[in-house]
Amino acid sequence: MLKSRLITALILIPLVIAALFWLPPVGFAITTLVICMLAAWEWGQLAGFSSRSQRIWLALACGFLLALMLFTLPAYQRALHLPQVEASLWAAVIWWLLALALVLFYPSSARWWRESRVLRLVFGILTIVPFFWGMLTLRQFGYETNHYTGAWWLLYVMFLVWAADSGAYLFGRLFGKHKLAPRVSPGKTWEGFFGGLLTCALISWLFGVAAPLTVAPLTLLICSLVAALASVLGDLTESMFKREAGIKDSGNLIPGHGGILDRIDSLTAAVPVFACLLLLVFRTL
Incomplete structure (x- = not known):
């Protein structure tokens, strides 16, 4: 198990970095859209759709929705302040605050959404769509100059x-x-939580020194800490939904790592929240 996880990670990490730096905007958008469709396919299980055909239709509907949003926005790579994009990023902040309450009060919080497929689908939309736009808006940050x-x-x-x-x-x-x-994820501890934040602080400092991130240190620190906290919440929220669905992994697409959602659950929260803070709250343009 550990061997397959390491081998998969060693293959995927260079591919992810290559996609970030080498794919043109359209290629990056299509790649992200496909990842979101796969995530929607897996979310079907969490929403209570056991039929393969239902989950396929859910993935196609997600892809159609995202593609429609792309095609109806002029020059989407510079569309940060268009209402659809801003609304998606702000919706992410609201959704993850709600998710925090769901996690804190679980399992009693599950009583009002456990039996509702519609609510669970809405939760999936609020997870996947803002993630898509967070990825694209961050990738296009400063694209005109660099x-x-x-x-x-x-x-x-x-x-x-x-x-x-x-x-x-x-x-x-x-x-x-x-x-x-x-009650949500028995393996996680407070010591690990604070250790993760400490590691994030180290990464923040190293990137601030080595990478061309031209942002005020305090702004970067606030955005980074909130994104780190959101990443933990994203992980816990998916664990909560998987527990309700009675499954261990969201899928088996990635050997040794489970499904797409298992790998991007933290990013679905961290990316749009970080983008909203950096680009809309602090207006770092």
């Missing part, structure tokens, strides 16, 4: 999430005693 500025920002957020996950695992294994959310 084609790679946005790629650095996205790589930075991904490194933050990976650092939070790895730091939490390491510190949790070494020092973990106090459960973070035992």
Whole structure:
């Protein structure tokens, strides 16, 4: 299991970095759209759709919705302040605040959405659509002056999430005693949580020194800490939905890692929240 996880990671990480820096805007948008369709396919299980055909239609509907949003926006790569894009990013902030309440009060919070497929589908839309637009808006950040500025920002957020996950695992294994959310994810501890934040702070400092991220240090720190916290929430929220669905992994598309949602659950929260803070709250343009 560990061997397959390491081999898959060693293959995927270079591919992800190459896609960030080498794909043109249209290619990056299509790649992200396909990832979102696969995530929608897996969300079908969490929403209570056991039929393969239903989940295929759900994935196609997600792809159609995102493609329609792209084609109805003029010059989408510079469309940050168009209502549809802004609304998606703000919706992410509202949704993840609601998700925080769902996680904190689980399992009693599940009583009002457990039996509703419609609500669970809405939760999926609020997870996947803002993630899509967060990815695209960050990738297009500063594109007119430097084609790679946005790629650095996205790589930075991904490194933050990976650092939070790895730091939490390491510190949790070494020092973990106090459960973070035992009813949702029994393996997570407060020691791991703070260890992940510490690792994120280190990554933030290293990127600030080595990468061309021209943002005020305090702004970067606030955005980074909130994104790190959101990444933990994204992981816990998916764990909550998987627990309700009675499944361990969202899928089996990635050997040793489960499904697409299992790999991007933290990013679905961290990316749009970070983009909203950086581009809409602090107006770092």
